[in-house]
Amino acid sequence: MLRKGKGLLIALLAVTLLVVAGCGKEKSAAGDNKKTLYFIPIVDTGAYWNPMKKGAEDAAKHYHYTLVTKTSPSAEPSKKEKHIGFIKEATAKGVAGIAVAPIEKKSFVDSIKAAQEKDIPVITFDADLENEADRTAYVGTNNHSAGKELGKRAAEEMKAKGINSGSIAIVCVDVAQPTMIDREKGLKEGFEEVYGADAKNFKFLATIQDNDQPSESKKQLEGYISANKDLVTVFSLGSEGPDVGVMSAIESQGKSGDILHYGFDYTDTWLKGVEDGRITAIVDQDAYQIGYQVIENLVKAIDGEKIDKTIPIDVKYVPAGELKAYGEEKSKVKTDSAEDETKESTK
Secondary structure (H helix, E strand, O other), rough: OOHHHHHHHHHHHHHHHHHHHHHHHHHHHHHHHHOEEEEEEOOOOOHHHHHHHHHHHHHHOOOOEEEOOOOOOOOOHHHHHHHHHHHHHHHOOOOOEEEOOOOOOOOOHHHHHHHHHHHOEEEEEOOOOOOHOOOOEEEEHHHHHHHHHHHHHHHHHHHHHHOOOOOEEEEEEOOOHHHHHHHHHHHHHHHHHHHHHHHHHHEEOOEOOOOOOHHHHHHHHHHHHHOOOOOOEEOOOHHHHHHEEEHHHHHHOOOOOEEEEEOOOOOOHHHHHHOOOOOOOEEEHHHHHHHHHHHHHHHHHOOOOOOEEEEEEEEEEEEHHHHHHHHHHHHHHHHHHHHHHHHHOOO
């Protein structure tokens, strides 16, 4: 009997120790999550998204937070649902803050609100929600204004070249993506502002969507060039797929230097089309600064500081002839920033 009681006591002690250890792990995990930030870009590769991720990583390191990047491939069939799931995952873990590039303006609202109800600040970037009250802040370009700048500058150059009519093509990754909707709307407004009543002499063809697959945009634009002999200008509104696809189509159809091509965001890919005229000019966002400012302002919000509801990042218009020097300067800025962060971390 004594032996049985002693065995029962040992078993109870073992269970107690396991429970205590488990509670300790839960507390430890919760504590770790309070220094964790979720960063949810649409993708994390490419000339635009890669430096943005680097900016976010550098800022997180500077402020001593762990950055968890969650995303999915461009062609992911359930991409929207997966990214909403990342927000819910972060909320359930009780992370310190969330930064997300919403794929749509409305469908992300409920999950973002649920996070904020748990006192988790949520900053949107690259694209925004319809109502600013539904998120803590937005960091990034005013895509409507950026599109308008591109449309105006392109129209001014076209007018100077004596182009007074013709078809115009627009190529993007996803026609339902908020950034693309805003850029296209602004582009057309800027174009019409410059041409005035003569804008009716131009025809905007149905927007090409390639899901970031250059072979798709190449094929569709080749069809447009064949069917519309009066095609004078193409706008590619961002990401590597449209950039490569448009330049490839212009080359394959023997239209290098004849069809004007205006792009969005800097990539070394543009340099391949400068000499033969497959790129005319671009507007560029400072992707690295977007990433850095997202995390910096997220940390401020976590610390209880009041931040602006919108933190704008300006765009720059860059003609083809200036792209090489511009790219070298951007590379230097990123390198210098990384070196500064290294020096700071060793102090």
